[in-house]
Amino acid sequence: MFEVLSDAELVDYMGEEAREESAAMGRRLAALGELFARRERDYQEAKFYFTDVVAAVAAEISPIQNISHARAVAQVGLARTLRDRLPRIAKVFSSGVIDYRMVNMIINRTQNVEDERIGELDEALA
Secondary structure, eight states, X not given: XXXXXXXXXXXXXXXHHHHHHHHHHXXXXXXXXXXHHHHHHHHHHTTOTTSOHHHHHHXXXXXXXXXXXXXXXXXXXXXHHHHHTOHHHHHHHHXXXXXXXXXXXXXXXXXXXXXXXXXXXXXXXX
């Protein structure tokens, strides 16, 4: 498969694939954020006040992704943060410009930023 590629082309190919992998993860988390928002609205309309929407969405996505419930819960948290607090970072992530490690670092280092300030920071970081 790679025999026809030069060394430089092979390195370029790996970079393209890494960007595509990041973009795919960003798009998947964006879809998950949308699913969570829909389920949260549906559960409120149905007056399922005692249902943990995070756990319900995690139960819905864990088998389709072949991951544990705990890992799915973590993904729901990431998706919600990107959708609600860091939408510009989410857009950059979905383009493949930054990878999961960078996104995770940004999320971890901005958790204590007040809601009134996070929009400015999101824009500056993006």
